[in-house]
Amino acid sequence: MDSSSDVATIGHRACPGVTDQADMQEPDCSDTEPSAFLVPLYAIVYVSTAARELSLGELRHLQERAQVRNVREQVTGILLFSEGSFMQYLEGPAEGLASVYGFIKADPHHYGIVDLVREPIREREFSDWAMAFRVVGAMGQSSETSQDEALMRCLLSTDEPVSAARQQLLRFWNRGRSSVASTLDQFSSERARRVRQARAK
Secondary structure, eight states, X not given: OOGGGSEEEOSXXXXXXXXXXOOOOOOOTTOOOOGGGOOOEEEEEEEEEESSOOOHHHHHHHHHHHHXXXXXXXXXXXXXXXXXXXXXXXXXXXXXXHHHHHHHHHOTTEEEEEEEEEEEESSOSSTTOSSEEEEOOGGGOOOOOTTHHHHHHHHHOOSSOOOHHHHXXXXXXXXXXXXXXXXXXHHHHHHHHHHHHHHHO
16 A cells, blocks of 8 residues: 555644654553653554454464564554554654554555554553554453453553543543544545545546
């Protein structure tokens, strides 16, 4: 797919230094990256649509590939999947984040990437997860897995106001694809309009 024309941004905050080039053990969410290292961290949340129906085995393979790449680039995060839609949260240093996101945008397994959040962060939300993964059923209803409790602790473990990224993840976790249906429909409509305009020229 043409990644350069298939990415949209909706309501994101500026993320200095991040460009559009852009099993597991239970984590200890209190073990965040020390600020003493002075490495600026950023986060991205995006949604996209699967190019075709994917089996659980194929989704697990995508997760495994992402884990290897993320470890190399010092990126952590979580991938949620619901009824043919992805939501992914990525966090890490600007350079590593841009590299990983570049691979994601070029991946033929999905299309219609829409940025929901781009923001600087003080510390990692998923510091021990190279890439966590969960399939969310219709309206958020799905069978619990052994990692769910640990993931929810990561999503809820803060005394501070909930970040925009975490709000998006919690909505998708609880409501599935319906939480972003209007956003995806808006992107599809805009994409169709651009195609019609290009054909009319």
